[in-house]
Amino acid sequence: MPKSPAPETAREFNPDERAALYDIINARRDVRNEFRSDPLDEAALRRVLEAAHAAPSVGFMQPWNFILIREMAQREKVQKLFAEANDEAAEMFPDERRDAYRALKLEGICNAPLNIAVTCDRTRGGKVILGRTHNPEMDVYSTVCAVQNMWLAARAEGIGMGWVSIFDHEILKQILGIPEHVELVAYLCLGYVDKLFDQPELAARGWRQRLHLDDLIMQEHWTD
Ligand SMILES: Cc1cc2c(cc1C)N(C[C@H](O)[C@H](O)[C@H](O)COP(=O)(O)O)c1[nH]c(=O)[nH]c(=O)c1N2
Numbered sequence: 001m002p003k004s005p006a007p008e009t010a011r012e013f014n015p016d017e018r019a020a021l022y023d024i025i026n027a028r029r030d031v032r033n034e035f036r037s038d039p040l041d042e043a044a045l046r047r048v049l050e051a052a053h054a055a056p057s058v059g060f061m062q063p064w065n066f067i068l069i070r071e072m073a074q075r076e077k078v079q080k081l082f083a084e085a086n087d088e089a090a091e092m093f094p095d096e097r098r099d100a101y102r103a104l105k106l107e108g109i110c111n112a113p114l115n116i117a118v119t120c121d122r123t124r125g126g127k128v129i130l131g132r133t134h135n136p137e138m139d140v141y142s143t144v145c146a147v148q149n150m151w152l153a154a155r156a157e158g159i160g161m162g163w164v165s166i167f168d169h170e171i172l173k174q175i176l177g178i179p180e181h182v183e184l185v186a187y188l189c190l191g192y193v194d195k196l197f198d199q200p201e202l203a204a205r206g207w208r209q210r211l212h213l214d215d216l217i218m219q220e221h222w223t224d
Pocket residue numbers: 028029030031032105106107163164165166199200201202
């Protein structure tokens with residue numbers, strides 16, 4: 001083991017920098033079909049992926065990979081899989097919600113210039129991983145942290161990002177050639193956007209409203 005390194009002084013952020021972070025967090029949106037068709041700037045895309053790779057991960061496992069999907073033929077296959085699952089999903093809602101569900105646009109697979117599948121290699125780093133010994137799903141949670149970093153970095157870059165999860169993941173894994181020991185965590189659509197909702201689109205469309213934070217904070221133990 002190398003000698004214990006000493007931590008360096010924690011840099012402080014000034015009020016403008018702090019405000020910028022909170023602005024980005026609050027201005028981030030899930031983007032469905034409002035994408036422009038022009039391709040992403042490669043340097044900006046690299047920064048977004050660097051942000052993902054800077055995410056925390058259990059035992060510093062860094063279990064993620066990023067599959068960049070640009071080919072339209074591939075995206076059309078994925079879109080078809082979405083359409084099948086979306087029809088099934090519509091049937092699961094009660095009658096009064098079904099039409100409202102069908103009216104929602106829930107993906108931008110072919111509209112966005114780039115799709116990214118974010119995966120979690122459950123075997124990376126070996127069988128015993130620090131922090132994961134009793135909760136094996138921690139590697140997947142780590143990968144979700146990477147996705148959130150991407151979402152925020154993309155917003156800062158003027159790039160919209162949407163997460164599409166209405167799929168049979170096993171079939172999607174086959175389409176993308178993902179091996180069995182690798183989990184597909186997120187299927188993302190990315191592209192520049194000119195306009196964004198200033199609140200979640202699902203709230204703006206009356207599907208579901210934001211809960212009050214004060215109703216979600218509890219003291220010492222769970223309270224109903
Ligand atoms: C794990 C996961 C999976 C999905 C989503 C999000 C997350 C975190 N969201 C986006 C979701 O609807 C959105 O985040 C909320 O409605 C809140 O809106 P904003 O993200 O604040 O714009 C999402 N949206 C959509 O249109 N189709 C989808 O399949 C999914 N799937």
